[in-house]
Each structure stands twice: as structure tokens, then as C-alpha cells.
Amino acid sequence: MSEKTTGKSAAGKKEMFKPLSRRSFLKAGALGSLLIGGTSAAMLPLRKFKNDTSLETFFQQHYERLTPGRMERILKRIENEVKERHGIEARVKDPKPIPDVQFAYALNISRCVGCRRCVHACVEENNQSRDPEIQYIRVLEMPDGTFDVEKSNHDYAPDTVPTEGKYYMPVQCQQCENPPCVKACPVGATWKDDDGIVVIDYDWCIGCRYCEAACPYWARRFNFAEPKIPKEQINPEMAYLGNRIRPKGTMEKCTFCLGRVRNGLLPKCSEACPAGARQFGNLLDPDSVIRHILREKRVYVFKEEVGTRPKFYYWFDK
Amino acid sequence: MEKIENGEVHKEAISGSLSNYGLFLLRAVRLSFRGHIAFYSWMIFLTILSFFGLRAYCNQFVEGLITTGMTDQVSWGVYIANFTFLVGMAAAAVMLVIPAYLYKEEEMHNIVIFGELFAVAVMIMCMLFVTVDLGRPGRFWHLIPVIGRFNFPISMLSWDVVALTGYFIINAHVCGYLLYMKYLGQKPSKWLYMPFIILSIVWAVSIHTVTAFLYVGIAGRPFWNSAIVAPRFIASAFTAGPAFMIVAFQIIRSTTGYHIGDRVFQLLRQIVTISLLISLFLFGCEIFKEFYSQSLHNASARYLFFGLHGHYALVPWIWSAIAMEVAAVIILLSRFSKTPARHIWLNLACIMATVGIWIEKGPGLIIPGFLPTPLGEIVEYTPTLNETIVCVGIWSIGILLFSWMLRLAIPITSGMFHATEDR
Numbered sequence: 001m002s003e004k005t006t007g008k009s010a011a012g013k014k015e016m017f018k019p020l021s022r023r024s025f026l027k028a029g030a031l032g033s034l035l036i037g038g039t040s041a042a043m044l045p046l047r048k049f050k051n052d053t054s055l056e057t058f059f060q061q062h063y064e065r066l067t068p069g070r071m072e073r074i075l076k077r078i079e080n081e082v083k084e085r086h087g088i089e090a091r092v093k094d095p096k097p098i099p100d101v102q103f104a105y106a107l108n109i110s111r112c113v114g115c116r117r118c119v120h121a122c123v124e125e126n127n128q129s130r131d132p133e134i135q136y137i138r139v140l141e142m143p144d145g146t147f148d149v150e151k152s153n154h155d156y157a158p159d160t161v162p163t164e165g166k167y168y169m170p171v172q173c174q175q176c177e178n179p180p181c182v183k184a185c186p187v188g189a190t191w192k193d194d195d196g197i198v199v200i201d202y203d204w205c206i207g208c209r210y211c212e213a214a215c216p217y218w219a220r221r222f223n224f225a226e227p228k229i230p231k232e233q234i235n236p237e238m239a240y241l242g243n244r245i246r247p248k249g250t251m252e253k254c255t256f257c258l259g260r261v262r263n264g265l266l267p268k269c270s271e272a273c274p275a276g277a278r279q280f281g282n283l284l285d286p287d288s289v290i291r292h293i294l295r296e297k298r299v300y301v302f303k304e305e306v307g308t309r310p311k312f313y314y315w316f317d318k
Numbered sequence: 319m320e321k322i323e324n325g326e327v328h329k330e331a332i333s334g335s336l337s338n339y340g341l342f343l344l345r346a347v348r349l350s351f352r353g354h355i356a357f358y359s360w361m362i363f364l365t366i367l368s369f370f371g372l373r374a375y376c377n378q379f380v381e382g383l384i385t386t387g388m389t390d391q392v393s394w395g396v397y398i399a400n401f402t403f404l405v406g407m408a409a410a411a412v413m414l415v416i417p418a419y420l421y422k423e424e425e426m427h428n429i430v431i432f433g434e435l436f437a438v439a440v441m442i443m444c445m446l447f448v449t450v451d452l453g454r455p456g457r458f459w460h461l462i463p464v465i466g467r468f469n470f471p472i473s474m475l476s477w478d479v480v481a482l483t484g485y486f487i488i489n490a491h492v493c494g495y496l497l498y499m500k501y502l503g504q505k506p507s508k509w510l511y512m513p514f515i516i517l518s519i520v521w522a523v524s525i526h527t528v529t530a531f532l533y534v535g536i537a538g539r540p541f542w543n544s545a546i547v548a549p550r551f552i553a554s555a556f557t558a559g560p561a562f563m564i565v566a567f568q569i570i571r572s573t574t575g576y577h578i579g580d581r582v583f584q585l586l587r588q589i590v591t592i593s594l595l596i597s598l599f600l601f602g603c604e605i606f607k608e609f610y611s612q613s614l615h616n617a618s619a620r621y622l623f624f625g626l627h628g629h630y631a632l633v634p635w636i637w638s639a640i641a642m643e644v645a646a647v648i649i650l651l652s653r654f655s656k657t658p659a660r661h662i663w664l665n666l667a668c669i670m671a672t673v674g675i676w677i678e679k680g681p682g683l684i685i686p687g688f689l690p691t692p693l694g695e696i697v698e699y700t701p702t703l704n705e706t707i708v709c710v711g712i713w714s715i716g717i718l719l720f721s722w723m724l725r726l727a728i729p730i731t732s733g734m735f736h737a738t739e740d741r
């Protein structure tokens with residue numbers, strides 16, 4: 001960058017249109033090929049790119065702005081995609097919240113034996129990726145006499161459970177009444193539905209993972225790669241905001257199996273528990289099992305101090 | 319410029335100024351490709367590094383973020399760490415703007431534009447770092463109000479988007495306007511830039527505060543959920559930014575012969591020294607709070623400084639950061655760094671301060687925020703090679719942009735590249 005060259009460049013308009021010298025022509029050629037060659041070499045990995053987004057999907061609007069007709073087409077599109085990619089006939093629905101229902105969970109810590117059946121039942125029901133492995137429920141093995149999760153063991157061997165001197169505390173999305181994950185999302189891709197279930201529109205999430213950082217229960221999971229599930233293990237009953245196979249690069253989490261519970265079934269984890277530790281029901285129904293537990297038992301919520309107001313209760317009955 | 323005699327030629331004047339502007343662009347492009355062999359080698363070197371970065375990003379784009387070292391446990395890594403650090407660097411441009419425009423420091427006027435250009439280049443790096451961190455970059459438009467669904471003002475991330483975009487536009491406008499007027503040889507109208515300069519000062523503080531609030535707003539992560547993070551961010555930014563500029567200005571001075579007075583270095587050295595002292599003080603307050611009370615909430619700090627349950631990944635990093643910052647402050651306070659003739663000590667101190675702060679508020683802030691996880695697990699994070707190359711690529715793009723901006727700005731400000739009279 002010398003004065004010499006810059007000084008010359010002030011020579012005005014005429015200079016702009018004088019023919020290129022042989023030297024600068026060669027120079028331009030060399031630079032041009034560096035740029036073109038470099039760019040194409042750099043973009044080489046894109047050959048392996050599998051596009052998972054049609055133009056229509058790309059412009060698909062936020063869930064709340066979709067008309068019923070549009071939703072119909074989207075559900076069809078997802079069915080077709082599952083068929084194309086996995087060779088499975090799926091039935092994709094969009095079950096809506098039932099009026100006057102607030103779902104809640106209650107887990108009996110005294111009963112839980114730490115067998116992790118709920119973890120695996122959940123994976124099968126909700127079409128989580130097997131590779132890389134995604135699980136919504138984490139069971140903590142805790143030493144008796146403490147609530148400090150830092151003392152927990154996440155990798156205990158399940159065939160020796162329950163171990164003397166330990167208790168087991170499964171953790172999953174607490175469907176917070178005041179969910180920090182929802183506040184965090186910059187695009188409103190996650191929200192609390194009318195029945196209290198916090199859902200994610202997998203077609204709207206941009207994958208920034210701010211919600212994952214914001215969740216105090218480590219309940220959210222991100223698809224770092226294209227989810228892989230063996231064909232014969234895919235659950236063909238799918239829900240748009242629930243257990244349909246997620247696209248790469250988006251967030252997911254427990255939805256209380258919304259495709260089941262909005263149709264009167266229990267969440268899969270509750271059904272799978274051999275110890276009967278997992279109770280589920282409608283908070284607004286005075287006769288529900290949940291209301292019974294809240295009335296009769298000494299329940300607590302996990303990390304009450306962060307102000308999330310979970311709808312997932314723990315209790316001891318010994 | 320066309321002479322405007324009366325209203326009738328007004329249209330002509332507009333088309334005239336448009337063609338002037340076109341000519342300016344054309345000439346700027348030509349000027350960009352002129353220079354010494356050293357300039358060429360530098361630019362080609364950076365271009366090649368950028369290509370490596372692009373290639374690594376293409377890998378990530380195809381495979382997903384699995385190509386990074388991030389996990390569900392540590393869901394943000396070096397991308398966001400670099401982003402956080404760079405927001406501070408961009409904000410630090412005000413440390414040139416304030417003395418130049420508010421205190422009317424003569425010598426600062428020569429270089430303030432470089433600081434603003436630096437902010438523009440750094441903002442672009444920030445945006446790139448956020449973009450490469452997204453799982454679905456193609457859905458970027460979801461952030462655009464009206465056509466997308468911008469969760470403003472609830473989400474702190476949406477505040478950050480507004481703050482950063484605004485800062486980018488303000489600085490780009492000020493730089494572009496002042497440089498173009500200088501090129502035309504016209505006196506810039508105060509009304510067209512002073513309000514933006516004032517705005518940029520306030521805005522600079524806000525971008526870094528909002529970026530701090532991104533972390534502070536998370537109640538579930540005690541390591542971040544601390545009021546001191548924002549002031550610490552500002553103090554450390556006002557250290558690292560001017561420190562970087564001290565080194566950069568010397569390179570500019572020696573390679574281009576552009577006049578940068580010793581007064582500039584004196585002033586910047588003072589700014590770095592004071593900011594670094596404040597920054598270390600706030601850091602000390604944080605350390606006291608974490609360790610004296612021995613609350614269970616200090617697990618992240620224990621992990622950062624001493625390691626936890628056999629995991630020590632960050633310990634050597636944070637202690638070297640502290641050592642570098644302390645050494646820098648000692649040099650800056652001693653007589654060594656004050657002799658203008660020999661800047662070796664000053665440069666050493668500046669480099670150590672910048673690197674120390676990069677560690678402290680990059681990896682030293684982001685990663686321990688995640689560990690142990692809210693469920694008490696520790697899964698250590700190490701960036702992968704691919705992830706590192708993406709970072710190197712983005713830094714190269716940023717430095718490439720800044721070098722190119724200087725290539726145009728230096729001849730313009732020194733009056734060697736200007737519109738000619740004989741059109």
C-alpha cells in the first residue's frame with residue numbers, strides 16, 4: 001500500500017477506461033482463478049448434501065398461522081416424506097388440546113426402582129433418534145439423604161437396581177407453568193399449549209439452542225445430526241407437535257406424549273413403569289388421581305426456587 | 319460536482335451524483351486490487367484461510383452440528399464464545415469515538431474512522447458466528463418481523479438481534495458517509511453524522527449489555543445469573559478493543575506511513591490500563607462471591623478454577639488468562655510501556671490483555687455456565703478440528719474485510735484517493 005500506487009489512482013475518469021495492460025490482465029486472470037477455484041473446492045462437501053426441504057416447506061408459516069386446509073396438506077407431506085425416506089406408512093395427525101384440561105404428572109420417588117423402562121418406552125413411542133442417541137428422561141441415582149443433584153449418578157448399571165442406600169429420581173420436561181424455554185425462543189417456535197403442554201414446531205425452530213440453555217431441568221434435546229431410527233422400530237402413529245420424526249438441526253423434548261394423552265391414553269412412560277410410580281391426570285378434574293395425590297401426599301416440585309412452577313410433582317410415601 | 323444554477327438542473331444533479339457514486343465504486347474496486355506484493359500476499363493468505371473455513375462450514379452444513387464438539391450438555395461452544403468476545407470488540411470502537419468527537423482530541427480524528435470500520439467488520443464476524451451456530455440456517459428469515467415471527471421483546475436473543483443490526487447500520491452509515499464526503503472533497507454535514515455518532519455511543523454500551531443479559535437472564539444457570547456480568551463485559555471490552563487497536567495502529571503506521579500521533583497511543587494505553595484494572599476488580603468481586611459463601615451454586619466456578627470430580631479441562635486456560643491479565647496490568651503501570659519509541663512492552667501487554675480477555679469471557683464464561691449441567695452431570699467440551707477451522711475462517715474473513723476497508727480508507731483520509739476536478 002504505497003503512496004506511489006495510490007497517488008496514481010487519482011488520475012480520473014480517463015484512466016478508468018484505458019485498456020488493461022498485459023501484466024494486469026495476467027494478474028486479474030490469476031486472481032480470478034484463485035477465487036473461482038477456491039470457492040468451488042471449498043464447496044465440494046455440498047455434493048453430499050441431502051436436501052430435506054421443498055420450496056413449499058421452506059416458506060411454510062408458523063403453526064399458529066396455518067389454516068386447517070394448509071395443515072391438511074402439511075400432514076400429507078410429512079406422511080409422504082416418511083414413506084420416501086423410511087418406507088413406512090405413517091399416520092400424521094395434529095391433535096388439539098381438549099378444553100378444560102391441564103395435564104400434570106406425579107412421580108412417587110419411594111416406588112421408583114431406577115429400572116429405566118420409562119426411558120426406553122419413551123424412546124420407542126416418540127421416535128427419538130437411536131444414533132446419535134436421544135432420550136427425554138434421565139434417571140438420577142441419588143444417595144439417600146440429599147437433594148443435591150451434583151451427587152447423583154447418571155450412568156449406573158440398571159441390572160443391579162435398586163441399590164441399597166440410593167433412591168431414584170427420573171427427570172423429564174416439567175411442563176412448566178412459567179417456562180423459561182418459551183421466553184428464550186427468538187422466533188416463538190416453542191410455546192405452552194392450552195392444556196399446559198409445552199410444544200415445539202419442528203418446522204419453525206431455527207436451532208439456536210437458546211431454549212436448551214434456558215431450561216433449568218436439562219429437558220431439551222437437539223438433533224445434532226439427521227435422526228436415525230431402524231425402520232421396524234418407527235412408531236407410525238405420529239403427531240405434528242409430538243412424536244413425528246424430527247428434522248436435523250431442530251429442538252425436541254418430552255410432550256407428555258401429546259398424541260396419546262389428547263386422545264385419552266396415558267403417556268407411554270406412565271404405562272411402562274413396573275412399579276406404578278408414575279401417575280398422570282387432569283389438574284382441573286377434582287376426582288383425578290393427580291388431585292388426589294396433591295391433596296393426600298406431601299408433594300414437592302424440583303427447583304422450586306427458579307420460579308418455573310412445574311406441573312410435574314414428586315412425592316415420597318414412606 | 320455539477321454546478322447547480324437553478325431548480326431545473328436538479329434532476330441532472332441527482333443523476334450526476336449517482337454516476338459520480340458509480341464511478342467511485344468502480345475506482346474503489348480497482349484500488350482494492352492495487353498494492354505491494356506484501357499487501358497481495360497478506361490478502362491472498364487470508365482468502366485461502368477463509369476458503370478453508372468455508373469448506374469446514376460446508377461439512378457442517380451437510381452433516382449437522384454433530385461435526386462440532388457441542389452436546390446437549392454443553393450446547394454452546396466456541397462459536398458463541400467468539401461471538402460474545404467480538405460483540406465487545408465492536409462496542410469498544412466508542413473508546414475512539416468519545417475522545418475524538420466529545421473531547422475533540424485532534425489526533426484521534428485521524429484514526430477514529432478506523433475504529434468505526436473495525437466495528438463494521440467485527441459486526442459482520444459476529445453475524446457469521448451466530449449463523450454458523452444455527453441448526454437450521456436456512457430458516458433465518460423466521461427472525462424477520464412480520465414475514466417471520468420475531469419474539470420481541472420477550473426473548474433476550476431478539477433484543478440482541480435488534481441491538482446488533484442497529485449498531486451495524488449506524489456504523490456503516492457513519493463510515494460510508496464520512497469517507498464518501500472526504501472522497502468528494504466536500505465538508506460533511508454535521509446533521510447527517512453527529513446524531514448517529516451520539517447514538518452509536520449509547521448503542522455500543524447497549525449491544526454489550528444486551529449480550530450480557532442473554533446469559534444473565536437465565537435463572538437456571540447460577541454462574542451466569544449474576545448482575546456483575548454486564549459491567550464485567552463492558553470493562554473487559556474496553557480493555558481488549560483498544561488493546562487490539564494499539565497493535566493494529568502500529569501495523570498501519572509502519573506499513574502505510576499514515577500519520578498516527580504518539581498522543582493516540584498514550585490515550586489508548588491509559589484507556590486500556592484503567593479498563594483492565596476495573597475489569598480485574600470486578601472479576602475479583604465475582605470470585606469472592608463465588609467462593610467465600612461456599613454455596614452449592616458455586617459448582618461451575620469450582621469447575622472453572624479448580625476442576626470438579628476429576629474434570630479439569632478449563633483450569634489451565636483460566637489461570638493463564640489471569641496470569642496474562644495481571645502481567646499486562648503490571649507492565650502497563652510500570653515505566654516500560656510508557657516510552658513511545660519502543661512499543662515492544664506495550665504491545666506485549668496489549669496482546670496478553672486481549673488473549674486473556676478472550677479466554678475469560680469466551681470459553682471461560684460460556685462453558686462453565688453449562689457445567690455441571692442442571693442435573694449435576696459433567697461432560698467436558700472440546701472443540702473439534704472442523705469447528706476450529708470454521709472459527710479460523712470467520713476470523714480471516716473479518717480481518718480480510720478490515721484490511722480491505724483500510725486499503726480504501728487510508729488513501730481517502732490522507733487525500734490521495736479523491737474525486738478529480740477535470741471530469
Ligand code: SF4
Binds near residue numbers: 173182214308
Ligand atoms: S422443563 Fe424445561 S423444557 Fe420443559 S417447560 Fe420447563 S423449561 Fe421448558
Ligand code: SF4
Binds near residue numbers: 184186189190206208
Ligand atoms: S432452538 Fe428452536 S425452539 Fe429453541 S430457542 Fe432456538 S429456535 Fe426456539
